[in-house]
Amino acid sequence: MSSYDPRQLIIIIEDLLDCLQIWSSVARDTLDEADWVQRTTREYVDRASHRAAIVKSQAQKDEQLVSAKKSRYDSVAAKCVEAATETKETLAESQKALDDANQTYTRWELELAEAIAWLERAMKRLETAEKECERAKKAVQRAEEEADKASRRYNSCLRDGDKSCKSEKRAYENAQADLVQALERLKRAIRELEAAGLEVQRAQARVSNCQRAVELAEQAVGDAQHNLDIARQAEKMAAISLEFSGIVQQLAKQAETAAEQETSTAESLLSIVREASKLTDEAQLYLSSASDLEDSAQGYVSSLNLELTSRIGSLIALNQPVSELEAGAIVKGIVSGSPPRLSSRLAHLPHVATATDVASQEELEQAFKILSPVLPYYLSSIIGKASCEIGKVGEQIGTKILEDVMDLRVVEVTNAQGVDIKAQDKVGSLVAVEVKTSMQDKNFSQLLGKGYGHKQCSNGWLKAVGVNPNQVTVLGIHINPQSETFTIYQRMDNKAKDWNSIMSDVPLSQFLER
Amino acid sequence: MEDELWFLQQKYRDLQEYRAEIRAVWDDSAAHELNGRYLNPHEADAEMMQNALVKQLDTLEQVNEKLEIASKLAHFAEKLSLEVSQRLTSADETLVDVYKNLDLSAQYNSKAKSNIPLIYRVIASANDVCGDTPAG
Numbered sequence: 001m002s003s004y005d006p007r008q009l010i011i012i013i014e015d016l017l018d019c020l021q022i023w024s025s026v027a028r029d030t031l032d033e034a035d036w037v038q039r040t041t042r043e044y045v046d047r048a049s050h051r052a053a054i055v056k057s058q059a060q061k062d063e064q065l066v067s068a069k070k071s072r073y074d075s076v077a078a079k080c081v082e083a084a085t086e087t088k089e090t091l092a093e094s095q096k097a098l099d100d101a102n103q104t105y106t107r108w109e110l111e112l113a114e115a116i117a118w119l120e121r122a123m124k125r126l127e128t129a130e131k132e133c134e135r136a137k138k139a140v141q142r143a144e145e146e147a148d149k150a151s152r153r154y155n156s157c158l159r160d161g162d163k164s165c166k167s168e169k170r171a172y173e174n175a176q177a178d179l180v181q182a183l184e185r186l187k188r189a190i191r192e193l194e195a196a197g198l199e200v201q202r203a204q205a206r207v208s209n210c211q212r213a214v215e216l217a218e219q220a221v222g223d224a225q226h227n228l229d230i231a232r233q234a235e236k237m238a239a240i241s242l243e244f245s246g247i248v249q250q251l252a253k254q255a256e257t258a259a260e261q262e263t264s265t266a267e268s269l270l271s272i273v274r275e276a277s278k279l280t281d282e283a284q285l286y287l288s289s290a291s292d293l294e295d296s297a298q299g300y301v302s303s304l305n306l307e308l309t310s311r312i313g314s315l316i317a318l319n320q321p322v323s324e325l326e327a328g329a330i331v332k333g334i335v336s337g338s339p340p341r342l343s344s345r346l347a348h349l350p351h352v353a354t355a356t357d358v359a360s361q362e363e364l365e366q367a368f369k370i371l372s373p374v375l376p377y378y379l380s381s382i383i384g385k386a387s388c389e390i391g392k393v394g395e396q397i398g399t400k401i402l403e404d405v406m407d408l409r410v411v412e413v414t415n416a417q418g419v420d421i422k423a424q425d426k427v428g429s430l431v432a433v434e435v436k437t438s439m440q441d442k443n444f445s446q447l448l449g450k451g452y453g454h455k456q457c458s459n460g461w462l463k464a465v466g467v468n469p470n471q472v473t474v475l476g477i478h479i480n481p482q483s484e485t486f487t488i489y490q491r492m493d494n495k496a497k498d499w500n501s502i503m504s505d506v507p508l509s510q511f512l513e514r
Numbered sequence: 515m516e517d518e519l520w521f522l523q524q525k526y527r528d529l530q531e532y533r534a535e536i537r538a539v540w541d542d543s544a545a546h547e548l549n550g551r552y553l554n555p556h557e558a559d560a561e562m563m564q565n566a567l568v569k570q571l572d573t574l575e576q577v578n579e580k581l582e583i584a585s586k587l588a589h590f591a592e593k594l595s596l597e598v599s600q601r602l603t604s605a606d607e608t609l610v611d612v613y614k615n616l617d618l619s620a621q622y623n624s625k626a627k628s629n630i631p632l633i634y635r636v637i638a639s640a641n642d643v644c645g646d647t648p649a650g
Contacts, residue, residue, distance in 0.1 A: 023525045023529050023560070027525075027560070030519055033518045037515045038574070044581055045577065045581065051584075051588050062599075069606075076616075087619060090623050090630075091626075097630050217636075217640040220636040227629040230625050230629070231622070231626035233618075234623035235619075237615045237618045240615045241614075248612060251604050255601035265594060275580055280573075282573050293563035296555075301552075
């Protein structure tokens, strides 16, 4: 080691430590993030698993419900078929009853017509019989008169005694024979009259009964016709119920298909969630492995940190006489205005060291003394161009400021990135000055965040002046070019995010006069 | 996490590049000792750690893909469940009409069936009216 310049080695080792610290910090953050992502994913998987269980349960319920309902619908459909069959039979029976009624009616219509014809014949017979009877009666009367005359003539002849009464006798006998015949004829006519009367009575009774039969048959036809309408209505209702039942079964079939699909989907869901869970477990193993390796790597960083810090101490001790001389020159340079030198012991200088996290007014004044040459440069070179890239400014201009503006020799600065200036032209008003002075400032980058405070810059105006590695005063300077004023903010402590305004709306001219 | 991992890999590369860079200016026994005891094992562990994290990330991406599919499947299953419910509700509503028509049909059928004997009784009465009065 003796063949190397101790000051150069200090810088190398310090930068190495910085790199390790950055890696360490980023590794820790990454592991935290990985752990968070792992836990979040596990939670999502658990939720998905829970949801899958609910979906599966619902699918089972739906399937059972569909099965129960379908059974009921099938039973109703069977009743509908039965009802349709029964109503068809009833309709057929009703039709037959109507046919029978119509047949009966037709029959009795014919019977009635025959009965009426019979009555008409009987009436004619009666009329004929009555006429014959009248004629027979008259014939009897005439025969009696003829017989009476013949009898008187024959008796008269007999009383005369001397005459042959043969012709009178013959006439009397003939008259008697005619009378007998007339009486026989009358007798027959009376019998015929009686028979005809009876026939008329029978025919009239027949007609009357036939009329009654026709009336009853007519009633039967009416009833049967009405009943047929009822039977038809029953059949129609049964057909409608059967049709609706078909729709019900169709809907049940669709529900059954959907339920089967739901069950199948739920099973796929469970399967894929199980796979996701398995993969999450696998990822957990990788994370555990990474965590173990990170612990191990962090252990090396810690050990190396101790080792290198110890070596830096040795190198500083080796370089002690030179440093003290330079320290004197620095103090002298600042006071006299001649080019001062910065060294690794700048932290011990009164104008940059702070005893607490909160800077005193005096300390701020000291800080402004350092910053005052920076700002004119900044205003002319950065705001004037209205263009600045974050990051590069600190790297490139920081050194330039030290050399050209502050008139400090870079070789004496403990860190090549000892002064950072950051700006963000997009918001138009950012001035960021960061003075980092000690190589023992291990927490400085953490204080400003990853990447030397780049992220903090993104909120618009932040900046910092850090002058002591362990006791840092962090200031933010916000310049408003439009009003040509600036505001000084101070962070209340190293880790806080809140910034407190300590000087507001100070005219830039006043600051530049400093 | 992808950004963080990328950033970690960047910082890992920065560190290794810086180590390579300073090797040219600092290559004594002390440097060898520090490399052998700390930096080389650290490099190995850090690399394996990164690989493990990459695998974890890849695996979690697969998990996310599956979770997305699972979400779609769950949504589809819920939609099907809703469809089942809607179909059954429609079926139940239609069933009310089935019962209504079935009941009416039963009533009409019963009435029609009970009327048939009465009709035959009237027919029989019509036929019986002329029983004692023969035709002429």
